[in-house]
Amino acid sequence: MTLQHEAFDTESLVPGYHEPVLPTGEPDAATIAASEARTRHWSSDNQGKRIKYGSDEHKQMMCRMFEETFNPYRPSVLKWPTLDEAALHRITSLPIWDIAVQTEGKARLRMAAYARTLTDPQMRNALAQNAWEENRHKEVLSKMVQHYSIPLVPEPPYEYPKDPEWAYLVTGYSECIDSFFAFGLFKVAHDSGLFPPELIDTFEPVMQEECRHILLFANWVAWHRANLNLFQRIAFEWKVFRVWCFLGMERMDLAKSLDADGNEHAQDNNFTVNGAQSVTEQDLSVAELMACCLSENDRRFAGYDQRLLRPTTMPFMVKCALPVLKFLERRKKRK
Ligand SMILES: [Fe+2]
Ligand SMILES: [Fe+2]
Numbered sequence: 001m002t003l004q005h006e007a008f009d010t011e012s013l014v015p016g017y018h019e020p021v022l023p024t025g026e027p028d029a030a031t032i033a034a035s036e037a038r039t040r041h042w043s044s045d046n047q048g049k050r051i052k053y054g055s056d057e058h059k060q061m062m063c064r065m066f067e068e069t070f071n072p073y074r075p076s077v078l079k080w081p082t083l084d085e086a087a088l089h090r091i092t093s094l095p096i097w098d099i100a101v102q103t104e105g106k107a108r109l110r111m112a113a114y115a116r117t118l119t120d121p122q123m124r125n126a127l128a129q130n131a132w133e134e135n136r137h138k139e140v141l142s143k144m145v146q147h148y149s150i151p152l153v154p155e156p157p158y159e160y161p162k163d164p165e166w167a168y169l170v171t172g173y174s175e176c177i178d179s180f181f182a183f184g185l186f187k188v189a190h191d192s193g194l195f196p197p198e199l200i201d202t203f204e205p206v207m208q209e210e211c212r213h214i215l216l217f218a219n220w221v222a223w224h225r226a227n228l229n230l231f232q233r234i235a236f237e238w239k240v241f242r243v244w245c246f247l248g249m250e251r252m253d254l255a256k257s258l259d260a261d262g263n264e265h266a267q268d269n270n271f272t273v274n275g276a277q278s279v280t281e282q283d284l285s286v287a288e289l290m291a292c293c294l295s296e297n298d299r300r301f302a303g304y305d306q307r308l309l310r311p312t313t314m315p316f317m318v319k320c321a322l323p324v325l326k327f328l329e330r331r332k333k334r335k
Contacts, residue, residue, distance in 0.1 A: 008105075008158075010132040013112040016121060017128035022074045032073075039071040039208055041303035051307050053219075054226020062219040063126045065308060069212055070129070071205050075139040080147040081198040090194060092150050094278055101141050102155060103178075107171045108134035109158045114168035123220070127168075130213055137206055144202075169243045172217035173313075177247065179210040180314040183300055184293030185279060192280035211300040218311045287325040290318050 011019055027035075042065045051058050083091065108131045115127035145152055161167035186207050190200050221240075228236055277284075294315060301310050 008108055008112075008135055010108070010112050010128050010135065013109075014115045014124060014128035014131070017115070017125055017132075019132050020070065020072060020129075022072050024074075026077050027073075035071045035073065036205070036208075039069045039205065039212070040300075042069050043305045044307075053222045053309065058219065058223055059120070059123060061305065061308060062216055062223065063122045065304060066126045066129060066212060066216050069304075071209065073205050075136060075143050078140065078143060078202050079198055080144060080202070081196045083148070083196065083199075087195060088148060090278070091199075092148060097141070097145055097150050098153050101138060101145070101152060103174075104134050104138035104141060105155060105158050107175070108132070108138065110161055110164070110167035110171045113161050113164040117164050123223075126216060127220075130216060133209055133213070137209070140202075140206055166239060166243070169240060170246065172214070172221070173240075173243055174247055175210060175217065176214045176311040177251075177314055179214050180297055180311070180318075181293055182207065182210065183296035184289055187292055187296045188282075188284065188289065189279035192282065194280065208300065214311045215301065215304060215308060218309045222309050285325075285329050287322060287329050290322055290325065294318055294322075 011017055023031075044061050044064065051061065111127055111131035111134060115124050115131060118124040118127065144150075186200075186203070189195055225233065225236065297315055
């Protein structure tokens with residue numbers, strides 16, 4: 001099945017899912033602040049009790065967290081500030097807009113396709129909600145691209161995945177990698193003063209939403225794993241291993257896309273890793289950027305129940321690499 005980009009509808013793809021009803025009109029500052037606070041903090045009522053990962057209680061916790069931290073912003077009322085020429089040029093020349101729009105387009109379909117296969121209604125609903133939120137990210141990006149007249153290549157039609165579990169794992173682990181670096185880059189962009197604060201504020205809910213998404217994903221992986229028999233578990237671990245290999249290969253390459261005139265455009269798949277120089281004038285070393293990613297990662301997850309599992313691979317790898325990076329940078333300075 002092929003889906004044209006404007007034809008996505010979570011409700012029709014996932015049986016039993018009802019999309020949230022968003023408040024109409026422009027929210028006031030107090031309402032926005034309350035939504036922001038609610039989306040960042042969540043704890044279950046039975047504090048202090050240990051939970052068994054994979055249990056029904058674990059599932060309840062992750063699904064409730066996801067539902068109760070929902071931020072009901074509406075893309076059509078977001079404010080797009082007027083930019084001076086330099087800021088406009090900085091934004092329009094970032095090599096990420098095509099890949100960002102298309103990544104959200106793929107993520108929404110892959111998540112909905114996997115949600116559709118689930119028999120557990122609560123989990124199906126949580127994953128369908130995640131798909132709906134990816135579609136909302138795509139809408140936010142589309143509004144911004146339109147507002148600032150950023151040229152985009154035509155979107156390809158989105159293919160319904162043949163193996164929805166594979167597609168969901170690729171999307172989930174991909175978000176774990178990209179969000180980790182995006183958290184740091186977003187902080188660097190925020191501190192640089194090169195972008196208007198209103199624009200940073202507009203993207204803040206999207207950034208925190210990605211944090212909720214990977215929190216849900218990390219817990220889904222643990223819950224799913226714990227509910228498989230030995231043979232299913234071996235097959236699943238093999239699939240996870242192949243997903244990481246696939247993502248490694250994908251990130252070693254630049255994605256190329258063709259515009260309507262057949263000209264090739266390089267889209268940077270690794271922008272989140274090497275894009276710091278585009279968002280700040282400060283001379284930031286790789287070690288400094290990685291340290292920022294780590295502290296931002298901790299900050300964004302800090303408000304959620306400590307018993308919920310966090311994604312660990314990227315923070316672990318970066319923590320291991322950081323002393324080596326610092327050593328190499330010190331040596332380079334001495335020379
Ligand atoms: Fe997204
Ligand atoms: Fe996401």
